[in-house]
Structures are given as structure tokens and as C-alpha cells.
Amino acid sequence: MLNKLRQYTEANRNSSLELLKKYVSYPSVATDSAATHQCAEFLVSVMEDAGIPTTLFETAGNPIVYGEILSENENAPTILFYGHYDVQPPEPLEEWISPPFEAELREGRLYGRGAGDNKGQHLAHIIAVKAYREIIGQLPVHVKFIMEGDEEFGSEYLTPFVQEHKELLQADFVYISDGPLHESGVPLIVLGNRGVMNFAIEVETATTDHHSGNRGGVIPNAAWELVRLLQTMSDGRGKITIDGFYDDVLKATDLEEELIANIPYDTQELAEVYGVKEIPFDKHEFYERICFQPTLSINALGSGDARLVKNTIPAKAIAKFDIRLVANQDPDHVFSCIENHIKNQDIKGNVLVYKEGEDMLPSKTDARLPICFKVIDAVKEAFGGKEPIVLPVIGGSLPNAVWTDILKIPAISVPYANPDENNHAPNENIQVECFLQGIITTATVLYALGGKK
Amino acid sequence: MLNKLRQYTEANRNSSLELLKKYVSYPSVATDSAATHQCAEFLVSVMEDAGIPTTLFETAGNPIVYGEILSENENAPTILFYGHYDVQPPEPLEEWISPPFEAELREGRLYGRGAGDNKGQHLAHIIAVKAYREIIGQLPVHVKFIMEGDEEFGSEYLTPFVQEHKELLQADFVYISDGPLHESGVPLIVLGNRGVMNFAIEVETATTDHHSGNRGGVIPNAAWELVRLLQTMSDGRGKITIDGFYDDVLKATDLEEELIANIPYDTQELAEVYGVKEIPFDKHEFYERICFQPTLSINALGSGDARLVKNTIPAKAIAKFDIRLVANQDPDHVFSCIENHIKNQDIKGNVLVYKEGEDMLPSKTDARLPICFKVIDAVKEAFGGKEPIVLPVIGGSLPNAVWTDILKIPAISVPYANPDENNHAPNENIQVECFLQGIITTATVLYALGGKK
Structure with missing residues (x-):
């Protein structure tokens, strides 16, 4: 299946990139209501074209785009993809090499505001669903999508929407791709945030x-x-x-300790990156302080x-x-x-x-859940056997408590972008290989969840 | 002698006030070199008119005005009067009822920038010397005057001048009138500063x-x-x-403790004036903290x-x-x-x-010195028997170490202005009675120093 997927992704490379370029051309900064609406409508059309029946929900903020496509297997598990189509303001404009909303392909990267954060990443989810159906046919899982337009300003309207649409959004877990791979280029899986x-x-x-x-x-x-x-x-x-x-x-679980023990750790390198004299912690204490x-x-x-x-x-x-x-x-x-x-x-x-x-609110998904193992294994397979780094918690804050505490389902983040994606900065970009690998990873996860090998 | 002095002061009330009005009309803010020079030259003429041979010394800053008139009694002690003819900037101008450099007499006060700080106070010294000579004749002490033009900006040029003119300035003590009487209206004598x-x-x-x-x-x-x-x-x-x-x-001396014990003290009133909840100190501790x-x-x-x-x-x-x-x-x-x-x-x-x-630098004159007792007694007499409050040290800072640490002579401050003189603020003023009492106090001190009663 992976081989077919790689062939398909390669064959459709240009059309996928063209779609992302078009998507990036919408200047969907959350404060620009007209632009976000146009972008949301474009997103609906992209999802519909991918065969996913989709609805645009108005909110007190920008629209929430919801789509779902169910498996014929009623008892199949449900995956909920979350993403956001709004982008950071592009300023300072003069520091961009090419205009932020005219995506440009240079040296294997697509440059443009939102290329990595987050349009390129959730577009990979959408294309993966389309690819899966074209290559294999029947989806092995029920698939739901929720895309919001206010993430960069704090996701203020997501919580009430989720509270009011618990049944619609019910799923076995939420799958999020945002942020970059580990700095070493190894895939990263994140299970929580402070x-x-x-x-x-x-x-x-x-x-x-x-x-x-x-x-x-x-x-x-x-x-x-x-x-x-x-x-x-x-x-x-x-x-x-x-x-x-x-x-x-709470204390870290034994499994969380084990996951942390597997993370590469170099205090000298970190001290240089952070611009401090030293990092006076061993790996255990460092991650204890960040995660727990x-x-x-x-x-x-x-x-x-x-x-x-x-x-x-x-x-x-x-x-x-x-x-x-x-x-x-x-x-x-x-x-x-x-x-x-x-x-x-x-x-x-x-x-x-x-x-x-x-x-x-903080959010954490228990690493001991079977769904976590399934996703970890699928990501490893999609990356040709590279063992992913699994971070039980990241130090920063995300609105993921809407999933773990309101919907009460696991939330698993599998970021797809390159570590130098420059999100929130000028010359934001996504490496074409990261974008395409994102399609492959998503489809591999879908395949794995269906229980087929 | 005091009676004659009071009569003289009353008889010359108008001419003294006219002189002060004229003196205040010079806008001698230290940053205005032309105005301070003109003011210094006027001061020289005032002192010469009072019979005090006077010299204008150029410095790296504004001029220093020095005058002296010696007693025929060679063995008489020497008093050095210190004052400053520069003034605070008058801004904000719109808050003045009458223009700051057009002194106006209203309700028993002369309003104008410098009226209290410090022109009215050292002019009282000058007029007192003139009065003394006209009433009694021979001065009982050698009298020296030093007036600077940079006090409001930190007296930067006073220290080098004093260092270079130690012999010229040699005296038994320096007598300074700046700031206000005690809030109760009782005369105040200050012997040091932090x-x-x-x-x-x-x-x-x-x-x-x-x-x-x-x-x-x-x-x-x-x-x-x-x-x-x-x-x-x-x-x-x-x-x-x-x-x-x-x-x-250093610990406070027994005499300093005694002087402090005589100061009126009301913590509730102080707390209100300071805008704080409470002053949680007894009088001893309060002044220990301010003075020592x-x-x-x-x-x-x-x-x-x-x-x-x-x-x-x-x-x-x-x-x-x-x-x-x-x-x-x-x-x-x-x-x-x-x-x-x-x-x-x-x-x-x-x-x-x-x-x-x-x-x-800090500065302190030992209250046990005989000169202190003499001045205290003279001030008491000049105020009709009102016991002065003697503060061993004030909390603020003044350039008096030039006297106590360079010339190595006692420095005694006897402020003449009313407590509401508004120095450093709009509508600065001196009560006419304070100005005239300053003349009387100065002459009484001269008289007492001569040892005559």
C-alpha cells in the first residue's frame, strides 16, 4: 500500500502543490473577516472536490468548516482531523523575499504565509483522504474534519462550537498536524501541552x-x-x-519516563540555541520541568x-x-x-x-492508550522505519483541552513541517518533501487504524 | 538692640521688598547663562550698595559671587554666609497666578520664582549686615559671603571653587538659610544632611x-x-x-537624642501628609531612621x-x-x-x-560645639523666645560637605521661608513677615557672635 501511495503522491505532486499555492493566496488573517470568509469557502470547495461533504458554520468569529466522510464499515473507528485556515499577520512585509500571499516555489520549498502553519499540513490530510479512496477505495475509518479560522488569535470560538456540537464531532481521537518535526528531522508525536x-x-x-x-x-x-x-x-x-x-x-507515568529517555539530548547544543550559559539539568530533570x-x-x-x-x-x-x-x-x-x-x-x-x-487549560493524552501505539507505529512505517520521538507534553499551550476535556477523546499531534518553517515569521515555508510526506503519513495512519497491514 | 532692629526693618520694609522684587525679576535658571550672569552682576551691585566689597568669579559654570567685610576687631570670629542666586525652572507657566519673574505682592506674600528659594533668604543676610552697620556701626564679626549660580543643578562648580579658595573662604562656620521653618511655625536649625x-x-x-x-x-x-x-x-x-x-x-550622641526628644511628633498627622496607612515608629525610631x-x-x-x-x-x-x-x-x-x-x-x-x-557626601556638624549653642540662643531671641527645633540631620542631601569636609568648619542651617513657600513649584512665595524676620534673625546672630548682649 505504501508503495502505491508514494507513486500516487509523486504523480500528483504538481496538482497538490498548485492547490496549496492557490490556498496560500487567500490572505486569511483572522482579523480580516472578508478574506477569512473567502478562504473558508475555498476550503469547502477543496474538501468537496476531494469527495468530503462539507458545511460552513458561521460563528461569532470566523467560520468553522466541518466535513465528514463515513466508512461503509459502521463499526469502524472515527478520526477527527483538526486544522486552522487562518494565518499569522505577514508583517514585516519588507523582509519577505517573495510576497507572502503569492506562494513561490524555490529550492524545494513553497514560500508563503500559511504554507506550513497550517494550510500545508491540513491540506495533506485532505489530499490523503482523496488519495486513499482513489488507490484503495473504501475508507477503513470514519473521517471527520474541523477547521477553524481564529487559531492565531486564541481559538476563542472553538470551545463554544465544540460544546454545542459534541455529537457531530464525536470521534475516537483527534489528529492534529501543526508545528515542525523534531530538529533532528525525526518524526515527532506530541500527546499533550501545558x-x-x-x-x-x-x-x-x-x-x-x-x-x-x-x-x-x-x-x-x-x-x-x-x-x-x-x-x-x-x-x-x-x-x-x-x-x-x-x-x-501528577507524577509522570513509567511509560512517559521511558518515552523521554528515548529523546536525544545535548545540553551544550541547547545552551547555544537558547543563548544561555548552561543548561544545568540532566535529561530527566529537563523534561520533568518542561512536561510535568x-x-x-x-x-x-x-x-x-x-x-x-x-x-x-x-x-x-x-x-x-x-x-x-x-x-x-x-x-x-x-x-x-x-x-x-x-x-x-x-x-x-x-x-x-x-x-x-x-x-x-492543560491537555494530556495517556500514552498508554492503544490508539497512541497505533499512530506511533503508523508514523514510523510512513517514515520508512524511523523511530518517532514521542513527547508526552510540550511546554507551550494549545487549545487541545477542547478535545481531551470537552469531547473527552485522545488528542494526538503529528507535525509535518520542516523545523525551519519560519511560522509566525517572514519567509514562512514548507519543504515540498515535508508536504508530500504529510500526505503519505496521513494515509498510512488511516490504513493502520483500519487494522489492515 | 532688637528693638532698634525691628524699627529699622519696619522703616525700610518697602525698600527691602522693592530690592527683592527687582532681584526676583532676573530669570536666573542655571541653564540660562546670560540671565545668570546678569543676575550675578546685579547681586554684586546689591552687595556693594550694602557696603560689602564684592567680586564676581567666573567658573566653568555660572559665576560665583564673593564678598567680605571685616570687623575692626581682628580677633573677631568669621561667619561665612552661603546662598544661591540661581532658581528652579518656572514651568509649568500656566499654573502661576502672576508671572514668575514679575514679583507680585499679594496677601502678605511676595510671589515669584526664587522669592523663597533662595533670593529672599540670602538677601535677608545682606540687608542684615547693612542694617547692623547703620544701627550699631562696627560689625562684631568678620563677615564673608559666597553665592553660587548652579545649586539647583547640583552645585557642580562649588566644590572645585572651595578647594581652590580655602584661605579666602576660611571662617569659623558657615551659615545657610534655605528651605522653610518647621511646619508648626517654630524656627528650625539644621546641623547636617545625608x-x-x-x-x-x-x-x-x-x-x-x-x-x-x-x-x-x-x-x-x-x-x-x-x-x-x-x-x-x-x-x-x-x-x-x-x-x-x-x-x-555612628551612633547618635546623647545631645542629638535630646534634641530629637524635643521635636513635636504626631504619627497620625504624618501618615495623612505622607498618604500612607500608618507610621509604625515611635519618635526615637522615626528620627533614628531619618537622621542616623x-x-x-x-x-x-x-x-x-x-x-x-x-x-x-x-x-x-x-x-x-x-x-x-x-x-x-x-x-x-x-x-x-x-x-x-x-x-x-x-x-x-x-x-x-x-x-x-x-x-x-553626607555632612554633619556636632551639636555640642559652642557655636551651635550661640546660634540656637540667638535664633530663639530673634523669635521672641520661641524655642527652636534643632534637627541634627535632615534626610535629604545638600552640598554642605564642601564646608564640613573641605573647609572643615561647622555648617549651620537656619531656614527663613514659610513652610508653604512652594519652592520648586508654581506660585513660589515668601511671606513678607518671614523675609523681614530673616533680617532680624541674621542681625541678632551677628550680635550674639560678637559676645555682646
């Missing part, structure tokens, strides 16, 4: 700034009070000292005006934070722990603590 | 900011590292925990951008500080203690510590 919660603390010690000479020693200093408070919250190196903060944090530990990052500190030399006792100080939450942590519980902690500290003046923005 | 030293600490943990999700937990955070460092330096409430910082700090303890104030904190919600691990963080130094502390020693302290802390990344601006 959540994120933003909050701020403001300390106000007086109604106005004071002269640091006349009043120095007898007036509380908001910056010092903030420092006093902060140092009660964390050692600043990963250990958070807030009662209850770790209440719901929450963080409390100070994003910003502000008090007085650090550009000036000004002899004042500042009356106000502010710190902004994000917390990366790990699976099973509840942002409301964590925030109430922070509020309680602050109440119990000896801080002069008024302390205000408040959340900012919307929380994004 | 010094000031500015410095900054920068922490750099990586070559660039990082994504707080992807890297959160494995990359040092500059803001957290700064917090870690800061909390090793002080408890943030006045106790500095840097080895050697307090090496040269150095401070380490954070003036500003900066890391990331506190106006945004941005999920980054900042690579840089900065804190700016001023230290108020007390008598006998050496800024170089203190700074080297800070450098050593920082070297010994466990901080990730590069830590840069550097001084900013010029240090101003």
Missing part, C-alpha cells in the same frame, strides 16, 4: 511617590514590598512556594522609571506573570491558592491581584 | 527573551534572578544586609513590558537605587561592599553593577 494563566500583582504603598531623602527610611517602598512578596512565592528557579499550588500535579511541572514566570516588573536617575520612593509596583499549568491542574484552584498566599504575607500598603486574559 | 549615591544593577540571563511555554522551567528568568539578588540585600524595610555597609555609621541610618531605596524596577500581557521569560532586568549616606560613611567603601556582596551571590547570568551620577 495550559496557561496570566495574572498581575500591584502593590501600592502611598498615594504618591516620595522624596527618597526626606522620607527615606520611614515610608514603605512599593518596589521593596513587591520584592518581599515575590520572594515568598518562588525560589525563582522553578520551585513554587505557594500552599496548594502543586495539589493536583508548572511554572510561575515573571513576564514583567515595573516600578518608577528605570530609564531615569530619579531619587524617589515609588508608591506603586507591578509584576506580571504567566503560569504554565500541567495536566489535572485547575486554574481557578491555583489562582485561589495565590490569593490566599498573598493575604497571609506581611506586605505594607494595598496589594491587588487579578487575572488577565482567558485561561487555556 | 549624602546620596546612585547606582544600578542589571541582570542578563540570556541573549534574548524566550517563550515562557516552550522554555518555561529550563531557562533562567532575569526578573526572578533580580528578585533573588535584591532580597539578599535588604529586608526592604530599612535593614540592609550587605556586609560592611554599616561599618562607619543610611537607606537603600529602590527607585525603579524594569523587566519586560508591564503594560502588556506577553508570555515571555525576560532576558534582562534592571533595578535603580539611591543610597542615603549618613555622616562618616564613604560612598566608595559602601559601593565596594555592594560589589563584593553581589559577587558572592548565586545569580544566573551576567550581573552588572554601576554607579550613576555624582555622589553627594
